[in-house]
Amino acid sequence: MQRTLETERLLLRPLALSDAEDVFEYAGDPMVSQYMPYQPHPNVEATKEWLSQIKPEDGEFAFVLKTTGKVIGAGSARINEDGRCVIGYNFNRLYWGMGYATEAAKGLISWAYNHLGARDFSACHATENTASGNVLRKCGFTLEHYGRYSKFDGSKSYDAVYVSMHLDKLPY
């Protein structure tokens, strides 16, 4: 299965162990992991451990800035138990507010549409994480229901907005 794709400014490709320094730069930042299910990585060794256990079926992608080759974020697109494709993403804080998340999320959706045959998509964001809500709305998601989600370790939970989208053809 093809595991790379290009958007205007980004290359989406599988994460590699050699990405550890770039990934740790954002995964170790508490502001980035604030609304993510993981706790900030305490050191680059923790990042290497995470990278080494990623499986192809996890649908994890590095978001690489084409101009510099730097991994500025990562995200995933995978088919959930309910048969829908769930997407998620996070970015290095230095690169926020430049449209990269919207571009990368549209890339993930296109990849899942073309290579996983996904037509139904879902996602969620903490209610107060309006930036992520904007990204999802710009990708075409609409409100499905309100709910809550928790961090993997249960240390924190959030009011959340659950969104979904059905695509008969790719709009971008």
Ligand SMILES: CC(C)(COP(=O)(O)OP(=O)(O)OC[C@H]1O[C@@H](n2cnc3c(N)ncnc32)[C@H](O)[C@@H]1OP(=O)(O)O)[C@@H](O)C(=O)NCCC(=O)NCCS
């Ligand atoms: C959420 C996140 C991915 C957004 O990334 P980004 O690259 O800044 O997003 P974009 O530049 O594509 O912006 C998308 C929209 O959000 C808006 N936005 C960006 N940062 C914002 C902020 N801090 N507060 C409010 N809106 C914001 C942008 O203005 C844009 O909307 P507009 O084009 O209508 O103005 C990024 O902030 C991030 O990595 N956060 C930490 C991890 C995270 O929360 N992931 C999502 C979990 S559900």
